[in-house]
Amino acid sequence: MAGVIYNNIPEFKPLDIITADILNDYFRNNIDFLRDENYTYIVLTEDILATTSLVALSESEFTIETSGGGIEIEVNVNVNNSSASSRIITFDFLLDGTLYVSSGTGTPLDNGVYYSGVLANFPIMACFKVYIPPLDPGVHTLRLAMKANAASALTLTGSTTLATITAREVGINP
Amino acid sequence: MTFSVPETIYKTTILNSAFFNKILSSLWWLRKRPEDYASGGGTNVAKNTSLAWEAYDNPTFELALNMSNSSRPTVKFFANISSADMYVAFDVLIDGLYFMSSNTSTPDADGLFKVEPISSRTLGVYFEITPLWLSVFPAGVHTFELYIKTEGSVTFNGATNPIVFSVREGL
Numbered sequence: 001m002a003g004v005i006y007n008n009i010p011e012f013k014p015l016d017i018i019t020a021d022i023l024n025d026y027f028r029n030n031i032d033f034l035r036d037e038n039y040t041y042i043v044l045t046e047d048i049l050a051t052t053s054l055v056a057l058s059e060s061e062f063t064i065e066t067s068g069g070g071i072e073i074e075v076n077v078n079v080n081n082s083s084a085s086s087r088i089i090t091f092d093f094l095l096d097g098t099l100y101v102s103s104g105t106g107t108p109l110d111n112g113v114y115y116s117g118v119l120a121n122f123p124i125m126a127c128f129k130v131y132i133p134p135l136d137p138g139v140h141t142l143r144l145a146m147k148a149n150a151a152s153a154l155t156l157t158g159s160t161t162l163a164t165i166t167a168r169e170v171g172i173n174p
Numbered sequence: 175m176t177f178s179v180p181e182t183i184y185k186t187t188i189l190n191s192a193f194f195n196k197i198l199s200s201l202w203w204l205r206k207r208p209e210d211y212a213s214g215g216g217t218n219v220a221k222n223t224s225l226a227w228e229a230y231d232n233p234t235f236e237l238a239l240n241m242s243n244s245s246r247p248t249v250k251f252f253a254n255i256s257s258a259d260m261y262v263a264f265d266v267l268i269d270g271l272y273f274m275s276s277n278t279s280t281p282d283a284d285g286l287f288k289v290e291p292i293s294s295r296t297l298g299v300y301f302e303i304t305p306l307w308l309s310v311f312p313a314g315v316h317t318f319e320l321y322i323k324t325e326g327s328v329t330f331n332g333a334t335n336p337i338v339f340s341v342r343e344g345l
Contacts, residue, residue: 023183032179125287160283
């Protein structure tokens with residue numbers, strides 16, 4: 001789960017006084033942060049049917065507190081196609097209430113962040129990572145969004161396979 | 175060397191070598207976390223488990239990771255497989271007990287992942303997961319086994335592509 005916040009390290013100069021607070025902030029807290037890497041996650045344990053509209057799944061909402069870095073989001077889900085016809089699945093994210101794609105524009109591309117065909121009556125595993133450039137420090141809300149090209153066939157199978165969404169803060173610059 | 179968060183410093187704390195050794199040890203751990211891996215290659219491996227969960231055993235993908243700290247491990251698997259419209263599901267057994275997908279000794283219906291290569295075509299499989307939903311594992315040796323369940327004959331194409339199962343001390 002979310003750990004302590006990483007503190008950007010200043011440049012120390014001769015005659016600077018190194019206080020206990022400085023040692024705690026820059027040694028203890030930063031080392032603690034680097035080990036845990038500020039991970040947060042959510043596990044989906046239900047089957048969720050994709051619709052023809054891009055829907056941000058309320059079941060997948062979770063938050064991450066950042067200190068000025070970007071966010072790496074990792075998705076591990078399975079999608080099953082129960083139709084006799086091939087289908088297409090699209091994923092995107094809702095970041096702080098706005099649909100987001102890897103272009104960083106905040107405007108979703110036609111095919112979102114991840115786009116895959118699913119053969120008739122076949123399952124696929126969708127394992128992918130997305131990098132979001134640095135955001136303002138604070139608590140950010142994420143949801144996975146999903147869309148199918150046809151209704152009533154594509155299901156995110158959280159009840160029988162792994163369905164996790166993980167996020168961690170990355171790329172913190174001084 | 176092990177990882178440990180340095181203790182809180184107070185105005186009256188005397189900084190000694192133990193303090194700095196702890197920091198250096200933790201930095202070493204952050205640079206090089208303990209890991210173990212198994213690699214199968216050179217030959218194709220045909221598997222047919224008839225819808226039952228079985229350990230992948232050619233070669234044996236049973237890893238032993240000596241974790242220097244209590245943590246959750248990161249598990250990776252990479253392979254290229256083919257089948258004639260037969261599905262294969264993957265799961266991981268930890269310490270002979272925990273399937274990652276369910277945190278019980280009984281795997282969920284289709285484990286962590288389930289895929290189905292179509293006839294005469296190959297399919298790349300890759301996953302990297304850290305079971306954050308499980309309790310932290312204590313420091314010490316832990317075993318990790320790759321388990322599979324197949325609908326019929328599935329070939330792991332080790333002759334042409336690497337098959338790698340690895341685990342690394344994590345969060």
